[in-house]
Amino acid sequence: MKSTGYQNYGWRGRWLGWRNTMLGSPRFQRFAQSIPLLRPIARRRARALFDLVAGFTYSQILAACIETGLLDLLAEGPRDSASVALRLDLPIAGAERLLRGAAALGLVERLRGGWALGSDGAALRGNRGIGEMIAHHHLLYADLADPVALLRRGGGGGALSRHWHYAEAAGQGDSADVAGYSRLMAASQPLVAAQALDAYPLHRHRRLLDVGGGEGAFLSAVAARHDRLRLGLFDLPAVAARATQAFESAGLGGRTDVFGGDFLRDPLPTGYDIISLIRVLHDHDDAPAFALLRQIHAALPPGGTVLIAEPMARTPGAEPAGDAYFGFYLLAMGSGRPRSAGEIRAMLRAAGFVASRVRRTAMPLTTRVIVARRQ
Ligand SMILES: C[S@@+](CC[C@H](N)C(=O)[O-])C[C@H]1O[C@@H](n2cnc3c(N)ncnc32)[C@H](O)[C@@H]1O
Known part of the structure; x- marks a missing residue:
């Protein structure tokens, strides 16, 4: 779709109008993905947009890690899925789903068929205030549901x-x-x-x-x-x-x-x-x-x-x-x-x-x- 109305806002308005028309065009997007030099930029921007779209889900995975005590558990030492499931009182499929999601977010990581604390998980645990903030976010997210x-x-x-x-x-x-x-x-x-x-x-x-x-x-x-x-x-x-x-x-x-x-x-x-x-x-x-x-x-x-x-x-x-x-x-x-x-x-x-x-x-x-x- 062509952006209109931007031409009345000086050179910057014209530039924004042109840029937005290009970025919103499926043809331009396909073109950017097909050019080896532009591909990394296109991927980076797509990833950033995806993170924006999926942010709420990421936050809820983080909330589950805090609420179940997963990060504290792994700080005690690496464990396999079965023992994580037992300690968190989750079905094993649920524990594995949480562990895989948390690993994708850098909160935990795989270690020889089991699981260890990830680098972001370790940094989060180092700060009790962040854990408390995350734990009370269910109130904020209830309000942000609409x-x-x-x-x-x-x-x-x-x-x-x-x-x-x-x-x-x-x-x-x-x-x-x-x-x-x-x-x-x-x-x-x-x-x-x-x-x-x-x-x-x-x-x-x-x-x-x-x-x-x-x-x-x-x-x-x-x-x-x-x-x-x-x-x-x-x-x-x-x-x-x-x-x-x-x-x-x-x-x-x-x-x-x-x-x-x-x-x-x-x-x-x-x-x-x-x-x-x-x-x-x-x-x-x-x-x-x-x-x-x-x-x-x-x-x-x-x-x-x-x-x-x-x-x-x-x-x-x-x-x-x-x-x-x-x-x-x-x-x-x-x-x-x-x-x-x-x-x-x-x-x-x-x-x-x-x-x-x-x-x-x-x-x-x-x-x-x-x-x-x-x-
Ligand atoms: C966001 S908290 C900050 C607390 C503390 N300064 C900190 O950084 O941890 C805001 C503080 O302001 C106090 N507060 C809010 N309205 C107030 C008011 N009208 N008179 C006196 N204190 C008030 C609250 O009780 C609360 O302790």
């Missing part, structure tokens, strides 16, 4: 938003309600904390307040690196209570002050020269996100620092993580959106911050860091 309905209703209203209770009813959750998501956040925090602290060492600071600090996993990582920093945590009351317990049992009770409240309504505690927002801003729509930045501005002294760490939209090389994964995750959650570094810096400027900088992180796919100063 993505168009989710888009039409403007997000939320499904399994994931019930899990992230606070997103729709800030401050309403009791300790049992918030336990699940707080645990998940704490488990996935090491992915983020080390990167944020490598990107912005805190030596210059005296008192750090972590807003939306969850169970305190970030502050615990801070405490391990900086023994003189005084630490404060602000979160919803039910979550703050869990943080208090976690600090007590980690022996950090004497260095930490925990505040329960709603950061959209209650003023934040003052006396801190740096305030961090770790994976918090993107949970909120533009108006509350901006209100939160204004609250932080009001709580900081002149020259005080705000540190924002989260995955961001339009991150070069990680665009699908920001705009596709987090875009739809937050839609299902019913609140927030991933923002680009440029958008966050513009919000910071509008909220009265200056000298904002993006600090380099090792894995921008999961964590980018922006630091700015109150004038």
Whole structure:
């Protein structure tokens, strides 16, 4: 089919129109496959497209590996299919189907007629947070079963938003309600904390307040690196209570002050020269996100620092993580959106911050860091 309407959009529009007409043409596709020089490109693109089409199935194979404990089992040592079937409580045909699928995805691999952990399986096991994320994805995928309905209703209203209770009813959750998501956040925090602290060492600071600090996993990582920093945590009351317990049992009770409240309504505690927002801003729509930045501005002294760490939209090389994964995750959650570094810096400027900088992180796919100063 010939693309029309592109010619009104300058040279780039004309190029896109021509390119899309070619790529969509079965004749061109056959031609590309028949030319030895073009064939590898055609195969690569077909493979990438196939992965896009089949991605949900791959994710469900991964979910089955986590739910059955297959990766943990193979980490103990190689096994044959019969013993895997027995341990996972699967029929042998089911175990073999799972093992073959997982092998095709690099999660397990064949070893002398049996099965061993694969390289991606080993890397996944090395990170408990990813396992927890995968395990709770059944909520996200239930909501994404009808993505168009989710888009039409403007997000939320499904399994994931019930899990992230606070997103729709800030401050309403009791300790049992918030336990699940707080645990998940704490488990996935090491992915983020080390990167944020490598990107912005805190030596210059005296008192750090972590807003939306969850169970305190970030502050615990801070405490391990900086023994003189005084630490404060602000979160919803039910979550703050869990943080208090976690600090007590980690022996950090004497260095930490925990505040329960709603950061959209209650003023934040003052006396801190740096305030961090770790994976918090993107949970909120533009108006509350901006209100939160204004609250932080009001709580900081002149020259005080705000540190924002989260995955961001339009991150070069990680665009699908920001705009596709987090875009739809937050839609299902019913609140927030991933923002680009440029958008966050513009919000910071509008909220009265200056000298904002993006600090380099090792894995921008999961964590980018922006630091700015109150004038
Ligand atoms: C995505 S979690 C991030 C937790 C932690 N910073 C981390 O990275 O693991 C967002 C946190 O913000 C807290 N939160 C959300 N809305 C809030 C509000 N209105 N007032 C205070 N805390 C809130 C939640 O309870 C939760 O702990």
